[in-house]
Amino acid sequence: AAETATLTLRAGSSGPVISREIYGHFAEHLGHCIYGGLWVGPDSPIPNTRGIRNDVVGALKNLHIPVLRWPGGCFADEYHWKDGIGPREKRPSMYNSHWGGVVENNHFGTHEFLDLVEQLGCEAFVSVNVGSGTVQETQEWVEYMTSDAQSPMANLRRAHGREKAWRVKYIGVGNETWGCGGNMRPEYYADVYKHFNTFIKNYDRGFRVQRIACGPNGDNYAWTEELMASAARQMDGLSLHHYTLPTGQWGKKGPATGFVEDQWFTTMRNTLLMETLVTKHSAIMDKYDPQKKVGLVVDEWGTWYDVEPGTNPGFLRQNNTLRDAVVAGLNLHIFQKHADRVTMANIAQMVNVLQAVILTDNEKMLLTPTYHVFEMFKVHQGATSLPLELKSPDYVYGAEKLPRVSASASRDAAGKVHVSLVNLHPTDAITVTTTLEGVPVAPVSGRILTAAAMDAHNTFAVPEVVRPVAFIGATRTGDTLTIELPAKSVVVLTL
Ligand code: AHR
Numbered sequence: 359a360a361e362t363a364t365l366t367l368r369a370g371s372s373g374p375v376i377s378r379e380i381y382g383h384f385a386e387h388l389g390h391c392i393y394g395g396l397w398v399g400p401d402s403p404i405p406n407t408r409g410i411r412n413d414v415v416g417a418l419k420n421l422h423i424p425v426l427r428w429p430g431g432c433f434a435d436e437y438h439w440k441d442g443i444g445p446r447e448k449r450p451s452m453y454n455s456h457w458g459g460v461v462e463n464n465h466f467g468t469h470e471f472l473d474l475v476e477q478l479g480c481e482a483f484v485s486v487n488v489g490s491g492t493v494q495e496t497q498e499w500v501e502y503m504t505s506d507a508q509s510p511m512a513n514l515r516r517a518h519g520r521e522k523a524w525r526v527k528y529i530g531v532g533n534e535t536w537g538c539g540g541n542m543r544p545e546y547y548a549d550v551y552k553h554f555n556t557f558i559k560n561y562d563r564g565f566r567v568q569r570i571a572c573g574p575n576g577d578n579y580a581w582t583e584e585l586m587a588s589a590a591r592q593m594d595g596l597s598l599h600h601y602t603l604p605t606g607q608w609g610k611k612g613p614a615t616g617f618v619e620d621q622w623f624t625t626m627r628n629t630l631l632m633e634t635l636v637t638k639h640s641a642i643m644d645k646y647d648p649q650k651k652v653g654l655v656v657d658e659w660g661t662w663y664d665v666e667p668g669t670n671p672g673f674l675r676q677n678n679t680l681r682d683a684v685v686a687g688l689n690l691h692i693f694q695k696h697a698d699r700v701t702m703a704n705i706a707q708m709v710n711v712l713q714a715v716i717l718t719d720n721e722k723m724l725l726t727p728t729y730h731v732f733e734m735f736k737v738h739q740g741a742t743s744l745p746l747e748l749k750s751p752d753y754v755y756g757a758e759k760l761p762r763v764s765a766s767a768s769r770d771a772a773g774k775v776h777v778s779l780v781n782l783h784p785t786d787a788i789t790v791t792t793t794l795e796g797v798p799v800a801p802v803s804g805r806i807l808t809a810a811a812m813d814a815h816n817t818f819a820v821p822e823v824v825r826p827v828a829f830i831g832a833t834r835t836g837d838t839l840t841i842e843l844p845a846k847s848v849v850v851l852t853l
Contacts, residue, residue, distance in 0.1 A: 361789075363762065363788055368744060369769065373698075374697040376738050381421070381732060385707055389670065395411075417725060429471070439502075442466070488531060493553060497557040498511050504562055537575060548585055551572070582596065586652070594651070600635055602629040626685075679813040686728045690738075694743055694766045725825075727816070744767040775797050776853070777850070779841065790841040802833075802839065804850060808847035
């Protein structure tokens with residue numbers, strides 16, 4: 359007999375508001391994320407607005423991108439912003455030591471990034487260089503971007519063609535300072551953080567820049583403990599990075615396509631670690647910050663596979679399949695469940711790198727299965743989360759097991775209730791018997807993302823293999839909603 363999960367949705371009560379910024383993105387100077395993916399330059403035959411690709415921006419706008427983190431990543435701690443302003447042909451080049459050993463011409467700099475942010479209509483999150491930069495460099499960069507005074511840096515910005523200060527909502531103070539950002543101890547970094555932070559000023563009197571401190575690597579709870587104990591009062595957010603590797607090994611991570619069930623299972627298991635990480639880091643943060651003033655900012659998350667055969671290993675180019683869509687749904691549900699503490703998350707990375715929502719090949723562009731999950735889930739952005747109780751049978755694989763169904767619900771500003779569901783089982787459908795409390799009777803509509811193969815993916819030749827279609831598997835009778843959830847599927851319902 360088909361197995362059943364039960365779900366009770368309490369729409370009469372309200373949980374915390376789901377920060378829009380949980381749906382954030384990350385774009386680094388890495389491979390073809392910036393160059394080729396977002397930036398082609400004003401002279402390119404590829405249609406662009408001041409050098410930024412129109413097709414990519416158009417597709418991203420449809421996701422209602424709330425925030426974009428830039429310029430890295432490990433790259434941020436080698437980046438000297440003054441090399442990326444002024445006439446492009448005069449900008450000095452630099453060596454991108456982390457990513458493919460390529461020479462970076464600095465054509466995409468502060469003005470180009472903030473132009474992109476304005477075209478997308480999102481918030482800017484700038485990671486400053488702590489690893490190899492100076493406090494003065496950071497202080498001047500923030501002044502350059504955000505001051506409207508007749509001051510040296512604001513005037514330099516004007517000299518380069520931008521009169522008005524930009525709005526930069528977030529400044530990240532160092533990236534992975536426990537690793538590529540300087541291999542620091544948490545005690546040392548806590549002091550470095552406070553030092554840099556002292557010189558990040560609020561030039562716009564009406565607006566306080568939000569400061570994000572570098573948080574732990576995965577399960578390094580001692581890092582969180584130290585940072586919260588020493589610097590919680592000086593920060594608005596603490597970051598967390600967790601990548602999903604099918605094998606859990608950096609050497610041989612596993613392929614993006616052509617994998618077997620074993621790798622499907624371990625990918626799901628490893629991605630669900632996010633729940634443990636968020637729960638445990640939040641518990642430490644609760645100790646030092648019971649009022650939850652400091653957000654947990656998961657500013658790098660996503661799948662990380664072996665690179666596409668034949669590509670530069672430093673470019674982190676990978677394909678994106680239905681498995682990635684399921685991973686995205688699971689992680690977004692985890693962030694929403696912890697909406698009281700998780701204020702932002704940034705998928706790595708936006709275009710052409712790791713779990714990208716868009717892939718490009720010269721003038722061609724495709725939307726990945728992950729893109730479609732972000733598009734389907736955008737109804738949750740800024741909505742009020744609704745409490746739910748879910749009892750799910752397990753997906754048993756060998757001696758291990760995982761809960762098969764994951765769900766999340768919210769009420770939007772117009773009062774509409776949305777429920778998203780994921781069935782992570784690769785072969786078995788499941789019935790979800792749902793009890794609705796406080797949801798007025800109305801027709802149910804929905805969309806589903808699924809496919810026959812675990813590694814179904816879109817190609818430039820056939821770009822719509824995996825795309826959302828109308829879902830007709832939900833039937834409401836009174837306050838009972840019966841949902842027939844196919845194997846390996848992501849569904850969003852409007853009740
Ligand atoms: O996203 C790729 C890299 O992963 C980032 O540069 C770094 O912060 C992390 O290790």
